[in-house]
Amino acid sequence: MSEAFLGYLPAMGALLLFTTSILVTKVASSRIDLGLGFLIATSTNVVFSSLALAVQPGFWPDGLLWNAQAFRRFAAAGAFTTYLGRWVFYE
Incomplete structure (x- = not known):
């Protein structure tokens, strides 16, 4: 794979995840308390970022x-x- 493609792949993944989060937020906003939703979103971000940081050194x-x-x-x-x-x- 070319280096340019490897640069676009994470960007496309981030765009897909952002779009998904907007859709989920729209559906969930009427069903869940704002404080609890913020806690869930923040926790998910921290866990995912920690996993990404743990896996990243394997690529270099x-x-x-x-x-x-x-x-x-x-x-x-x-x-x-x-x-x-x-x-x-x-x-």
Whole structure:
């Protein structure tokens, strides 16, 4: 597989998961308390992220390298997409 395809594959997976979460949220919002829903969503995110972090080193046998510029860009993207994106989406 080409490196470009391997870059698009996680992006397509993230888009599919985001779409699924929107649909599930729409159905569940009328059936569950907001506080409990937030707790479930947060717990699910933490568990999934922990599993992804545990599996990730297996893909890089040489180990993971720290890149400060990539981290700053990732943090900025998270702030814009997670906070501002969802605020605009639900507004």
